[in-house]
Every structure is written in C-alpha cells, then in structure tokens.
Amino acid sequence: MLQIKDLKVAFGQAEVLRGIDLNLDAGDSLSVVGESGAGKTTLGLCIMGLVTGKVSGEVRFKGKDLLKTSEEDLRRMRGREIAMVFQNVEDALDPVQRIQDQIAEAIHIHNNVTATEVELRAKRLLLSVGLNGDKARAYPHQLSGGERQRVLISMALANDPDVLILDEPTASLDALTKADILKLFRSAIAGRISLVITHDLSLAAGLTEQMAVLYAGRVVELGRTDELLSDPRHPYTRGLIRSYPGMTMTKDLQGIPGRMDHGLGGCPFHGRCTQRIEICSIKMPPLRKIKGRLIACHRGGIVPLLEIRHLHKSFDSCFALCDINLTLYEGETTALVGESGSGKSTLSKVIMGLYDQDQGEIILEGQEVSKRDAAFYSRVQMIFQNPKESVSHRMNVLDAVLEPLNVQKKGDREERLVRAKEVLDCVELPFSDDFLERYPHQLSGGEVQRVAIARALALGPKLLIADEPTSALDPSVQAKILKLLMDLQEKMGLAMLFVTHDIALARKVSDRIAVMLKGQIVEMGATNEVLSHPEHSYTRRLVECAKSYQRNSKEINQRPDRDSNPG
Amino acid sequence: MHIRPFRDLINDRIALSGLSMLALISFMAIFAPALSDYSPYDYTGQIFSPPSANHPLGTDSMGQDIWSRLLYGARTSLFVAFAVAILSSALSLFIGATSALLGGIYERFWMRVVDAMISIPTIIVMILVAAYLRPSIFLLIILMSLFSWPGGARIVRSQVLSLKEKMHVSAARTFGADWKHILINHITPDLAPIIIAMMIQDARRAVFMEAGLAFLGVSDPMMISWGKMMQQALAFTYLNVWEWWLVPTGLALSLTLVGLSFLGFGLEAAMDPRLQKYKQQRAD
Numbered sequence: 099m100l101q102i103k104d105l106k107v108a109f110g111q112a113e114v115l116r117g118i119d120l121n122l123d124a125g126d127s128l129s130v131v132g133e134s135g136a137g138k139t140t141l142g143l144c145i146m147g148l149v150t151g152k153v154s155g156e157v158r159f160k161g162k163d164l165l166k167t168s169e170e171d172l173r174r175m176r177g178r179e180i181a182m183v184f185q186n187v188e189d190a191l192d193p194v195q196r197i198q199d200q201i202a203e204a205i206h207i208h209n210n211v212t213a214t215e216v217e218l219r220a221k222r223l224l225l226s227v228g229l230n231g232d233k234a235r236a237y238p239h240q241l242s243g244g245e246r247q248r249v250l251i252s253m254a255l256a257n258d259p260d261v262l263i264l265d266e267p268t269a270s271l272d273a274l275t276k277a278d279i280l281k282l283f284r285s286a287i288a289g290r291i292s293l294v295i296t297h298d299l300s301l302a303a304g305l306t307e308q309m310a311v312l313y314a315g316r317v318v319e320l321g322r323t324d325e326l327l328s329d330p331r332h333p334y335t336r337g338l339i340r341s342y343p344g345m346t347m348t349k350d351l352q353g354i355p356g357r358m359d360h361g362l363g364g365c366p367f368h369g370r371c372t373q374r375i376e377i378c379s380i381k382m383p384p385l386r387k388i389k390g391r392l393i394a395c396h397r398g399g400i401v402p403l404l405e406i407r408h409l410h411k412s413f414d415s416c417f418a419l420c421d422i423n424l425t426l427y428e429g430e431t432t433a434l435v436g437e438s439g440s441g442k443s444t445l446s447k448v449i450m451g452l453y454d455q456d457q458g459e460i461i462l463e464g465q466e467v468s469k470r471d472a473a474f475y476s477r478v479q480m481i482f483q484n485p486k487e488s489v490s491h492r493m494n495v496l497d498a499v500l501e502p503l504n505v506q507k508k509g510d511r512e513e514r515l516v517r518a519k520e521v522l523d524c525v526e527l528p529f530s531d532d533f534l535e536r537y538p539h540q541l542s543g544g545e546v547q548r549v550a551i552a553r554a555l556a557l558g559p560k561l562l563i564a565d566e567p568t569s570a571l572d573p574s575v576q577a578k579i580l581k582l583l584m585d586l587q588e589k590m591g592l593a594m595l596f597v598t599h600d601i602a603l604a605r606k607v608s609d610r611i612a613v614m615l616k617g618q619i620v621e622m623g624a625t626n627e628v629l630s631h632p633e634h635s636y637t638r639r640l641v642e643c644a645k646s647y648q649r650n651s652k653e654i655n656q657r658p659d660r661d662s663n664p665g
Numbered sequence: 666m667h668i669r670p671f672r673d674l675i676n677d678r679i680a681l682s683g684l685s686m687l688a689l690i691s692f693m694a695i696f697a698p699a700l701s702d703y704s705p706y707d708y709t710g711q712i713f714s715p716p717s718a719n720h721p722l723g724t725d726s727m728g729q730d731i732w733s734r735l736l737y738g739a740r741t742s743l744f745v746a747f748a749v750a751i752l753s754s755a756l757s758l759f760i761g762a763t764s765a766l767l768g769g770i771y772e773r774f775w776m777r778v779v780d781a782m783i784s785i786p787t788i789i790v791m792i793l794v795a796a797y798l799r800p801s802i803f804l805l806i807i808l809m810s811l812f813s814w815p816g817g818a819r820i821v822r823s824q825v826l827s828l829k830e831k832m833h834v835s836a837a838r839t840f841g842a843d844w845k846h847i848l849i850n851h852i853t854p855d856l857a858p859i860i861i862a863m864m865i866q867d868a869r870r871a872v873f874m875e876a877g878l879a880f881l882g883v884s885d886p887m888m889i890s891w892g893k894m895m896q897q898a899l900a901f902t903y904l905n906v907w908e909w910w911l912v913p914t915g916l917a918l919s920l921t922l923v924g925l926s927f928l929g930f931g932l933e934a935a936m937d938p939r940l941q942k943y944k945q946q947r948a949d
Binding site: 447450451452470471472474475476479480482483484487488489490491492493501502505506550553557 | 831832833835836837838839840841842846850851854855
C-alpha cells in the first residue's frame with residue numbers, strides 16, 4: 099500500500115537520503131533505526147510531504163505518488179490518512195489551548211460535523227488514551243510528559259489514519275511511563291501501516307515486526323526485528339546493538355569508531371567499517387538478499403574470519419581435541435571457557451601452528467590454511483598467558499616490538515621504527531627513548547602485557563588469539579588490559595578468541611561463548627543466552643561455581659552467628 | 666638502559682681484577698721476545714745464578730734464563746687454554762644443541778656417550794695416554810678437548826631443551842620466524858652466559874691440566890711449561906733458588922687461574938640483565 103522507490107532528499111549539497119526502497123502493506127510495522135543524522139526523521143517527513151529540500155523518487159500511497167501530489171491534496175490527506183506523532187512532546191502542542199480543543203480541531207478539519215459531535219469524539223479519544231474529563235480540559239503545561247505524549251497519540255489517531263508514523267515517541271519518557279505508552283502504541287498501530295522512527299532498540303523490538311537500519315541515508319540492513327537484533331549481520335547493525343545498554347547484554351558497551359559522514363562515495367559506511375575492501379570505497383552496495391536477510395554490503399555482511407571444521411588432535415594416545423567446529427566472525431569475541439585440561443590452550447596452539455593438527459580443516463577468510471607462512475601470521479596473532487615470559491628478557495621494548503616486523507621483513511629500518519611507535523601508541527604506552535630501552539623486568543606486568551599486545555598488533559592482524567591474557571595480572575590491571583583489547587576490537591574490527599577459565603570475565607568481554615569439556619565443545623552460543631540458560635550440565639556447573647563474591651562473603655559472615663546459637 | 670657487557674665488566678671490581686691479571690699474563694706471552702734478551706732454551710753460561718740485571722730471575726740448574734722461560738711458559742699456557750676452550754666448547758655446543766633440536770636416536774646415542782665419558786676419571790686416563798704418547802702441544806690440546814666436552818654438552822642440551830619451549834620462542838614462532846631466527850635471536854643469547862662460563866672453565870682446567878701433566882713429566886719434554894719448571898725447581902729446594910725459580914712460576918700459574926675465574930664470574934653477571942637488577946639493588 100505504501101511504496102517508497104529510490105527516494106532521495108538533498109538539502110543544498112548535503113544528501114540526506116540516498117535512495118530508499120521500502121514496501122509496506124496494511125498491518126505492517128517497521129522500525130527505522132540508526133544514529134542521529136542518519137535521515138530517519140527526514141524519511142518520516144517525506145511520507146508526510148513535509149520535506150522542504152530537493153526530493154526525487156517516488157512515495158506511492160494507494161497508487162498515488164505523494165511527491166507529485168499538490169499541497170492542497172496533501173493537506174487533505176495529512177491527519178486523515180497519514181498521521182505522525184512528532185518527536186518533541188514539548189513543542190507539538192499549542193500552549194494556550196486546552197488539549198480537548200486541540201484534538202477537536204484535528205477532527206473538525208477533516209470532518210464536517212457539529213461542534214458538539216466533535217467535542218464528544220475528542221473526549222472519547224482522550225478517554226481511550228487514558229485521560230479523563232478533568233485532564234481533557236487542562237492546558238498542555240498542566241500535564242506531565244507522559245500525558246502530553248498520550249494527547250499527541252490521540253491527536254494522531256483522531257481521524258483513524260491508515261499510516262501512522264511515530265518519530266522518537268518515547269525519547270523523553272521514563273521507563274514506567276514508557277511501558278504504559280508502549281501498550282497504548284501497540285493497540286494504536288494494530289491494523290495500520292506503522293513506521294517507528296527511533297534509536298531505542300527496545301522500543302523497536304517491542305513495537306515492530308520488521309526493522310530497517312538506516313545509515314547516512316541508506317538502508318543497510320532490513321529484516322525481521324527479532325532476528326536482526328539477535329543476529330545482526332551488517333557491521334553497522336552490530337555496532338548499534340553493541341552500543342545499546344540492554345538488560346540482556348553482558349558484554350561491555352562498545353561504540354562504533356569514527357563519525358557519520360554524508361555523501362561518501364561507495365558504501366556510505368566504509369569509512370567506519372573495519373572489514374572494508376577496495377570496492378567498498380568505489381561502489382555503493384545494493385540492498386540484496388543474502389541468506390534470508392536484506393543486506394547492503396559488498397562482503398555479504400559480517401564475514402567469518404576463521405572457520406574450524408572437524409578438528410582433531412591427540413598427543414600419543416591421549417585425546418586433546420575431538421571434532422571441534424568453531425567460527426570466528428570479524429570484530430567479534432568468542433570466549434573459550436572450560437576447566438584446565440579441557441583443551442582450550444591446545445586449540446589455540448593448534449590454530450597458531452605451534453602444534454600440528456591430526457585431522458580437520460582450518461579456514462581463514464575462505465581459504466584453507468595448509469601451511470602457516472608469513473601471510474598467515476600477519477593475519478592471525480596470539481597473546482600469551484604470562485607476558486614476562488612471552489617477551490624475551492634479553493630484548494628491550496623496542497627490540498621486542500620490532501621483532502615481528504624484522505621476522506617478516508616489513509619495510510626498511512625507518513618504517514619499522516615508525517610502525518613500532520605507532521603500535522605502542524595504540525596500546526597506550528609511551529615511546530620515549532628511555533622507555534624503548536627498558537627490559538621486561540623493568541616494567542610492570544600490565545606494561546609488559548601491553549608490549550606483548552603491541553607486538554601482536556605490529557603486523558596488523560585481523561584475528562587475535564588471547565590465551566588467558568590477564569590471568570597473571572591483578573584485577574585493576576586486568577580491567578585496563580581488557581578495556582584496551584575491547585577498544586582495539588572496536589577500532590580495528592579484531593576478531594578475538596579469548597581463552598579463559600574465568601566465566602565471569604568471559605561474560606563481560608565476549609559476544610559468543612564456547613564451553614569446552616574434555617577436548618570437545620559441549621555448548622556454544624551468544625554469551626548472554628548461554629549463561630542465562632545453560633543447557634549442558636557442565637555449563638550449568640561452571641556458571642554456578644562462578645557466582646559472585648557477594649554470596650560467599652555473606653556465608654562467611656553468617657558463620658559466627660550460627661556458632662553462637664547451638665541448638 | 667642497554668646492556669653494555671664491556672662497560673659493565675670494567676665497572677665490576679672482580680671482573681676488572683681478573684681481566685687485568687689475564688692482561689698481564691697475555692702481555693708477557695705476546696711480548697716475550699721483547700721482554701727478554703735470552704732464548705729460553707739457551708745455556709747462559711751460569712747455573713743457579715741469583716737475580717741480577719742480566720737475569721731478572723736468575724738462571725736454573727741447566728743455566729737457562731728463568732725470566733724468559735717464564736715468559737714463554739705463559740705462551741704455552743694461554744695457547745693451550747684458548748685452544749681447548751674453543752675446541753671443547755664448540756664440541757659441547759654442537760653435540761648438545763643438535764641433540765636437543767633433533768632428538769630421537771641421535772640424541773640418545775650422544776647422551777649415552779656423554780654418560781660414559783663422564784664416568785671416566787679424566788686425569789688418570791690423560792696421564793696414561795700422555796705417558797704413552799708423549800704428546801706435543803697440539804696433540805695435548807686435542808686430547809684435553811676430547812675429554813672435556815661431555816659435561817658441557819649435557820648442560821647445553823638441557824638448556825636448549827628448556828629454551829626451545831620458552832614462551833618467547835613460541836611467540837617468535839607465531840610471528841612466522843624460522844629456526845634460524847630463533848636460534849640466533851632467542852636461544853644463543855640465552856646460551857651465551859653458559860657458553861662463556863663453559864669456555865672459561867674449560868680454559869682454566871686446560872691450564873691446570875697442562876701444568877699438571879708437565880709437572881708429572883708426561884708431556885713433550887721440549888715444551889716450555891710452568892708445570893715442568895716447578896717440577897725441576899722442586900728438586901733443588903735445599904738451595905734458595907726456589908725463591909726466584911719456584912715462587913714466581915707458581916705465582917704466574919695462580920695468577921692465570923684466578924684471573925680466569927674472576928673473569929668468568931664477572932662475565933656471567935654482565936651478560937645477564939636479570940642479574941643486573943640485583944647488582945643495582947646492591948649498589949643502592
């Protein structure tokens with residue numbers, strides 16, 4: 099019923115929308131999400147015919163192109179067929195009119211009925227959104243934010259429109275009011291075409307069936323809301339979800355590097371994308387169906403960096419790894435948890451080629467790894483458990499950071515030096531001559547681990563295997579190192595295999611979790627789901643054993659009481 | 666703060682004294698012809714002459730100038746020390762390192778050889794062999810090297826075994842490093858203090874053994890050696906020639922041995938950055 103084809107909007111030189119295609123039928127609900135400035139509101143205003151910029155393309159409603167419709171006709175349609183709830187609750191109401199009168203006005207414009215009839219309908223409408231007679235006669239400033247929002251909804255619904263556009267409808271409401279309003283919205287949008295413009299993912303999830311992710315005037319991903327949120331496939335969508343503080347999110351918040359630039363050639367997101375390739379800055383990717391989801395990405399969405407299939411490894415007669423299947427995606431952290439001896443470290447060493455595999459395939463960026471050459475090691479790097487041992491005690495900071503570059507013979511001496519300082523800066527270490535000449539034993543554990551991370555980064559890897567990278571550090575240093583790793587992931591799109599036995603730690607840093615027991619992966623999935631609903635008994639035990647320190651300290655504190663009251 | 670082994674060596678009092686002792690002996694050995702007018706073999710026309718302007722340490726029972734014999738004796742001692750140190754530790758390094766890296770039956774073979782050799786009392790076998798062969802200086806060097814490498818080889822092997830499992834070696838491998846890089850950059854530097862210690866120990870033992878064999882009279886009689894000088898001097902202890910014959914020779918020998926020991930001690934500290942920390946703390 100509502101068709102948008104190649105919709106483009108420009109304000110002067112700035113292109114705000116760059117070719118939007120959407121198709122909505124009666125009863126469809128679509129949320130449009132994205133950062134501020136992505137063009138969400140402009141899209142809504144376009145449908146209302148309220149955009150003043152240069153508009154091209156088509157917005158067809160019931161067969162009529164709204165962009166070519168005269169202002170006269172549009173005015174007749176607005177409110178009656180297409181209504182919008184505006185973003186700013188404070189400004190949308192006239193402060194000197196009673197709200198009942200304001201709603202009556204909306205009815206009066208489109209309906210040729212008597213004043214008493216209009217008043218009656220307005221009252222009924224307000225009652226339906228939960229505002230009784232007293233409130234109906236109030237002025238806007240006498241109402242709370244939630245009540246004003248209700249007024250706006252009732253105003254939009256006054257003429258029973260076919261299309262309802264909600265622009266950030268709950269932005270300024272508290273959680274309880276939001277929940278009430280959400281209920282109201284749900285009944286309001288039933289049977290209509292609804293477009294929910296928001297950056298609030300929980301609102302989008304609660305209201306809509308479908309979701310479109312808008313970036314710099316382009317739809318980058320479109321699909322069912324629940325699928326899109328649980329399994330984002332475009333890097334930008336994942337970035338949005340990662341920066342949204344949901345109650346089910348366990349990983350620390352991560353942002354999206356850089357800022358939105360309009361009018362970039364090629365893929366609009368390529369400047370901030372960590373998996374861009376050459377074509378991304380040249381050609382705009384079309385929105386196409388990839389594995390059941392509409393994605394606009396030259397690389398087909400988030401790429402799997404490393405795939406491990408049917409990997410086996412045994413030492414003499416002892417099985418260390420048995421049929422391991424694991425996929426690591428670009429920019430994601432997979433935690434490998436399990437007790438010691440479960441084969442976590444063995445797996446990471448087999449991937450790195452420190453042990454040979456017996457059977458199975460390791461596929462890096464679509465190509466099977468047959469021998470581990472310089473090209474492999476420049477894409478996959480490892481951080482070891484004990485930083486002071488992984489950096490030779492006979493190398494000073496500079497030698498240590500230069501080592502990978504020397505081994506791979508990257509550039510000349512000058513270039514290597516520049517690169518070394520660059521990566522030291524990356525890990526927030528100084529690169530003064532004094533510091534460069536220090537030896538590992540002259541640094542703190544945290545500093546040496548940073549040096550080790552800098553070494554691993556020097557070759558510009560896409561995959562980082564971190565084998566208990568913080569177990570030798572105290573909690574405050576650990577926190578800093580983890581923060582650093584997550585920042586680097588955000589900046590460079592590092593995929594990480596995070597090997598740890600600390601499930602509480604894994605919970606904070608990983609997107610996915612794989613639980614290992616006796617050389618097998620017994621459970622794998624999104625971290626929050628696995629940890630809140632562990633299916634395998636071993637996972638359940640791990641989670642129980644990893645409960646917080648609060649309970650333990652309580653138990654200890656209670657003991658004296660019990661002892662003092664015998665019997 | 667770089668490691669500067671030589672500057673550290675000079676700052677270390679023990680190493681410095683060891684170094685100066687060796688320097689003194691080396692100086693004597695190198696400039697022997699310039700320091701003495703007489704050939705050590707020539708008869709000067711006088712026996713048991715006490716020290717004089719012509720003969721700083723007098724002459725011995727055969728009328729030879731003791732000072733020039735002492736100088737040329739230093740040449741023998743140092744040459745033997747140097748040659749045995751190089752040869753023996755090269756053998757140790759080669760056999761020890763290859764055993765550790767290659768493993769398998771090769772390793773087992775050499776380690777059993779080492780076990781067998783170590784169980785043989787070296788001195789006694791050396792005396793027996795020397796008594797039959799009357800070895801020249803070169804043969805002596807080869808013999809001593811053949812008997813002294815096994816201990817070192819065992820140490821090198823165990824070190825390489827543990828070094829190649831070190832995490833920084835794994836880390837280097839994850840940069841794509843080949844064995845050459847690892848051997849040069851990771852294993853050898855860590856092996857260096859041990860090799861140095863080994864060489865110095867070999868040298869010390871060689872000096873001592875050469876002197877001992879000469880003292881027992883089982884080495885080449887034509888060789889000028891401090892050991893033989895002491896043996897000859899001992900026959901005349903009833904005269905007071907020992908004052909300028911036996912004592913200076915013994916002192917020279919002791920100086921060489923102590924110098925080598927001190928140098929070894931100092932070098933070990935200078936080459937290991939971890940020992941430097943303790944040294945600094947001690948200095949503070």
